[in-house]
Amino acid sequence: MSKDWKDRLGMVYSTNSEYNYEYDKDDEPETLIPKNQKLNVFTDNKKRNGKIVTVITGFVGKENDLKELSKILKTKCGVGGSVKDSEIIIQGNFKDKITEILINLDYMITK
Numbered sequence: 001m002s003k004d005w006k007d008r009l010g011m012v013y014s015t016n017s018e019y020n021y022e023y024d025k026d027d028e029p030e031t032l033i034p035k036n037q038k039l040n041v042f043t044d045n046k047k048r049n050g051k052i053v054t055v056i057t058g059f060v061g062k063e064n065d066l067k068e069l070s071k072i073l074k075t076k077c078g079v080g081g082s083v084k085d086s087e088i089i090i091q092g093n094f095k096d097k098i099t100e101i102l103i104n105l106d107y108m109i110t111k
Helices: 063-077 095-104
Strands: 038-044 053-057 081-084 087-091 108-110
Touching: 038 095, 053 095, 063 081, 063 087, 063 095, 095 108
Parallel strands: 038 108
Antiparallel strands: 038 053, 053 087, 081 087
């Protein structure tokens, strides 16, 4: 637990010598094993100037694990992408290829 002053921004000063500031804990959910994950894979072109992207949603787990899965998918497809709002966004129409990769990694795919 960091006791950096930036973690206490917005806190009102207390003159009580016995007051102990409690830090907010951002609890990330534990990452489920792939067999318990139910991912949804679809293509989208809304708000993207007509360019098609493949979106993967439904991942339950830590942000780092989501980024690692994104890295695997981007590498296997040979394209770029990003992680935003608990979604993996892959540039291009790779729905079938990504579905196949995720099934090989033991993820459940919902339709």
